[in-house]
Amino acid sequence: MADEQDDPLDTETLRSLAELVLVEEGFAPDTEMTLFFVSDEVIADYNSRFMQRVGPTDVLAFPLEHLQPGVVPERVRNGPPVILGDVFIAPSYVSAQAGTNGISFDDEIALMVVHGILHLLGYDHGGDEVAEQMEERERRLLQLVGRTRA
Numbered sequence: 336m337a338d339e340q341d342d343p344l345d346t347e348t349l350r351s352l353a354e355l356v357l358v359e360e361g362f363a364p365d366t367e368m369t370l371f372f373v374s375d376e377v378i379a380d381y382n383s384r385f386m387q388r389v390g391p392t393d394v395l396a397f398p399l400e401h402l403q404p405g406v407v408p409e410r411v412r413n414g415p416p417v418i419l420g421d422v423f424i425a426p427s428y429v430s431a432q433a434g435t436n437g438i439s440f441d442d443e444i445a446l447m448v449v450h451g452i453l454h455l456l457g458y459d460h461g462g463d464e465v466a467e468q469m470e471e472r473e474r475r476l477l478q479l480v481g482r483t484r485a
Contacts, residue, residue, distance in 0.1 A: 422451030
């Protein structure tokens with residue numbers, strides 16, 4: 336986890352949430368991924384360079400492999416841990432978004448962590464059916480830590 340922005344953030348709670356998501360999805364405790372908390376400017380740059388979209392956004396996920404939801408890749412015996420990829424979150428943008436939508440910052444930032452990790456695990460929201468599957472999984476995971484998905 337890397338906190339590269341200036342807004343105060345409870346990174347230990349978010350780290351625990353990330354670990355919970357991976358365990359609940361069936362991944363081994365040594366599975367690797369990185370959460371980056373960045374400024375609006377940094378995420379806007381990544382959004383432009385990698386997604387061809389203008390402006391900042393809440394979360395971007397960059398998986399290293401194309402995974403299927405609910406399917407844990409087989410590990411090579413005595414091999415290295417599974418490495419999933421990186422999730423970038425802009426807390427300042429998330430805070431503004433939460434305020435606009437009348438949601439607590441803690442619920443919204445937790446959703447962004449879960450959402451980004453689920454993208455690494457192959458979940459998507461490109462169509463109605465897969466979007467509902469992803470949203471339902473988000474709801475269930477957030478409920479485990481007393482958070483809600485609006």
